[in-house]
Amino acid sequence: EVVMTQSPATLSVSPGERATLSCRASQTVSNNLAWYQQKPGQAPRLLIYGASTRATGIPARFSGSGSGTEFTLTISSLQSEDFAVYYCQQYNVWPNFGGGTKVEIK
Amino acid sequence: QVQLVQSGAEVKKSGSSVRVSCKASGGAFSKWAISWLRQAPGQGLEWMGGIIPIFGTSNYAQKFQGRVTITADESTYTAYMDLARLTSEDTAMYYCANNYDGVFDTFETWGQGTMVTVSS
Numbered sequence: 511e512v513v514m515t516q517s518p519a520t521l522s523v524s525p526g527e528r529a530t531l532s533c534r535a536s537q538t539v540s541n542n543l544a545w546y547q548q549k550p551g552q553a554p555r556l557l558i559y560g561a562s563t564r565a566t567g568i569p570a571r572f573s574g575s576g577s578g579t580e581f582t583l584t585i586s587s588l589q590s591e592d593f594a595v596y597y598c599q600q601y602n603v604w605p606n607f608g609g610g611t612k613v614e615i616k
Numbered sequence: 617q618v619q620l621v622q623s624g625a626e627v628k629k630s631g632s633s634v635r636v637s638c639k640a641s642g643g644a645f646s647k648w649a650i651s652w653l654r655q656a657p658g659q660g661l662e663w664m665g666g667i668i669p670i671f672g673t674s675n676y677a678q679k680f681q682g683r684v685t686i687t688a689d690e691s692t693y694t695a696y697m698d699l700a701r702l703t704s705e706d707t708a709m710y711y712c713a714n715n716y717d718g719v720f721d722t723f724e725t726w727g728q729g730t731m732v733t734v735s736s
Contacts, residue, residue, distance in 0.1 A: 511678075544722045546661075553711055553726035554661065565724070597661055601721035604677060605651070605663040 512536055512600050514608035522616040529585040531611045533598035538578045542602040545574055545583045548610075549594045557596075558583065588613070618643040620712050620727035627733045633700045636730045638712030640693040646670040649715040651723060652686055652697040654708040667695060668718050675720060702734045 513536035523529045533543070541561040546554040556565045558574035561581060571586040585592055593615055598608040623637040638650065651666035665676035669688040676684055685698040695712055710730045713723035 542721065546723075553713075553729055554723070555726075556722055556724055559722045599661070599722070604675070605720060605723075607661040607663075609660045 512539060512603060512606060514598055514600055514606060516596075516598055516608035516611050518611060519609070520612045520614060522614050523588050524616045525590060526587050527616075529588055529592075529613055531583040531585075531596055531598075531613070533576075533581040533583070533608050535579045535581075535600055539600040539602035541577045542600055543574075543576070543581050544599045544601065545572075546597045546599065547592075547594045548597065554597065585613070618714070618725050620714065620725055622710075622712060622727040622730045625731040625733070627735065628702050630703055630734055630736045632702055633698060634702060634706075634732050636697045636699075636710050636712075636732070638695045638697075638727050640695075640714070643714075643716070645688075645693040646690050647716075647718050649718050649720050650686075650688060650695045651713050651715070651720060652684075652695075653711045653713060653723070655711070656705075656708040659708075663720075664697070666720050669695070670718070699732075702732075704734050704736065706732065707734045708732060 515534045517532045543561045545558040548554040562574045573584045575582050595610045595612045597610045619641045621639050646669045649668050652664045664680050667674045667686045667688050674686045688695045712727040
C-alpha cells in the first residue's frame with residue numbers, strides 16, 4: 511500500500527497570505543495525485559487532479575505541483591472560504607488518502 | 617446537474633449489518649465508477665471499494681474484503697453498500713462518490729453522506 515503523508519497537520523495563515531501544503535508518497539505515484547477541500551459538515555470537493563490540473567470551477571488561486579513522491583498545493587492568497595481541511599489522494603494504485611492538513615485563521 | 621442523494625442516518629448494534637443507498641439524478645449512471653468512502657469522526661478519508669454498473673463487477677479495498685458488498689441497480693440509478701459484522705470502529709460518515717470516466721481514480725461528485733453509528 512502507498513502511504514500518503516501530509517504536512518503540516520495544521521497551518522495557521524492570515525487572510526490574503528499564501529499557503530503551501532505538502533504531500534509525500536511512500537513510493538512513486540507518477541502524477542496520479544489529487545487534492546480535495548473539506549469544510550465542516552460537508553463532503554469533500556475535488557480541487558486538483560493529475561497533480562496540477564484544476565477541476566471544473568476551481569479558482570485560479572489554487573495550484574498544484576509535483577510528481578513522483580513529492581507534491582504541493584499552493585493557495586496564492588487565502589480567502590475566508592478557503593479555511594478548511596485539505597486532503598491529498600493518490601490513484602496510481604487503488605485510491606488512498608493522506609491524513610489531511612487543516613488550514614486555520616491566524 | 618448530477619446529484620447523488622444518500623439514504624438517511626442509521627443506528628446499528630454490534631454484529632449487525634447496514635445498507636446505505638446512493639441514488640443518482642442526471643448523467644450516464646451506468647458508465648460511471650461509483651465508489652464508497654468513509655470518514656470516522658475527526659479522522660481522514662478511506663476508500664472502501666466501488667462498482668462500474670455497466671460491467672457489474674465490484675472492487676474492494678483489501679481492508680474490507682469479505683465484509684463489504686457494493687452493488688448497483690441500473691434501472692433505478694441507485695448504488696448500494698452493505699457492510700456486515702459491524703463494530704464500534706465502523707461508526708463513521710459514509711459517502712458515495714462518482715468518477716465520470718468510469719475509473720477508480722478521482723472522486724468528482726459526492727453524496728451528502730450517511731452517518732452510521734454502531735453501538736454495543
